[in-house]
Amino acid sequence: GFMTRHERKIFDDLKSPHLKYWVPFVWFGNLASKARKEGRIRDSVDLQTMLNEMNKYRSWCSLLFGYDWVGIPLVYTQVVTLAVYTFFFACLIGRQFLDTDQGYQGHDLDLYIPIFTLLQFFFYAGWLKV
Secondary structure, X not given: OOOOHHHHHHHHHXXXXXXXXXXXXXXXXXXXXXXXHHOOOOOHHHHHHHHHHHXXXXXXXXXHHHHHXXXXXXXXXXXXXXXXXXXXXXXXXXXXXXXXXXXXXXXXOOOOXXXXXXXXXXXXXXXXXX
16 A cells, blocks of 8 residues: 555566665655655755655665574574573582582682572573573
């Protein structure tokens, strides 16, 4: 419902190896310039503002197209997830304090859960989810 049948035919007949999201922007730019020449847009500043906003929207669509075109492989996310959990498990075991019953000098405090390792894991897991 956004195009007439004639516009849809022109859009479908256009051959492009990529998405054709940019075609309506070209049409809009041409129609806006034509409206300025015909006096329907009275001020060049208004035309420039409209075209600047249209260019911002087009660049957002281009950025979205770039994200869609270059996908992140599923294996990458699985490897990163495995690495984060393996690192956390190794740190959980390796960062435990020494047993105070053994009488080691300078190791009077014994925490059962390494708090900073847990905080580090929460940050890593949070970044992983993002």
